[in-house]
Amino acid sequence: MVKKRGYHHGNLRMALVEAALSLIEEKGPTGFTLSEAAKRAGVTPAAVYRHFEGREDLIAEAARQGYEIFADLLEYAWEKGDVSDLARFESVGRAYLAFARRYPGHYVAMFESGIHVNRSPLLAEVSARAMGIMEKAADRLIAHIPPEKRPPARMFSAHIRAMSHGVVELFARNAPGTASPFSPEDLLESGIGVYLRGLGLIDPDH
Structure with a gap:
């Protein structure tokens, strides 16, 4: 189970990029959703949009x-x-x-x-x-x-x-x-x- 750490775990923007990088390695740049990146970073999908407009912006x-x-x-x-x-x-x-x-x-x-x-x-x-x-x-x-x-x-x-x-x-x-x-x-x-x-x-x- 992914622990929900919210904004208290450090640099959320960087955590989302790191999550995206691991998903890109596993599934390719079009093989994952923002929700998957958010889950891997330990935050809600809504939190992603505070930093990125969409998946392409994150990539x-x-x-x-x-x-x-x-x-x-x-x-x-x-x-x-x-x-x-x-x-x-x-x-x-x-x-x-x-x-x-x-x-x-x-x-x-x-x-x-x-x-x-x-x-x-x-x-x-x-x-x-x-x-x-x-x-x-x-x-x-x-x-x-x-x-x-x-x-x-x-x-x-x-x-x-x-x-x-x-x-x-x-x-x-x-x-x-x-x-x-x-x-x-x-x-x-x-x-x-x-x-x-x-x-x-x-x-x-x-």
Whole structure:
């Protein structure tokens, strides 16, 4: 039986987000109701509406918090990377996969819930910060390519994000029928390696 703790158990808004995150992991972003989130947080459904207009508003807040964590991880990966632009870029790529593994509820809320990043100014701002770090890493790396062969940094970054997302979806969630003899980390690293070799950023024997 869920204990009704009301407003005396601490930060109710955060408790509701945590409840939503656990339900997203279990049932997906559209597989639960606000009543279920309220029950898991230990409050009445009516209490939810003091903080969120509806389920999408609650998921949007989970996504915003996720982007905050994501941006911090990417920034840390960029700052702590080796002095070479290539090593820094690879560090940022690994941080993407590490985030998806460690924060699956946030990841789904951010990328698979249908919540647009422009839903609110705060969500748009923190999303832009995270994507900006990836584009900065890409921009620094493609500066080593002759201008006439250089892809736009945003396109370059989008290619890496698409590759990273594909590895997460197919091989980092233990989905039935998608087992791989290689770890997600190895798949992502080798895939990025092939891509970078094609652009002349890595020697063929590297």
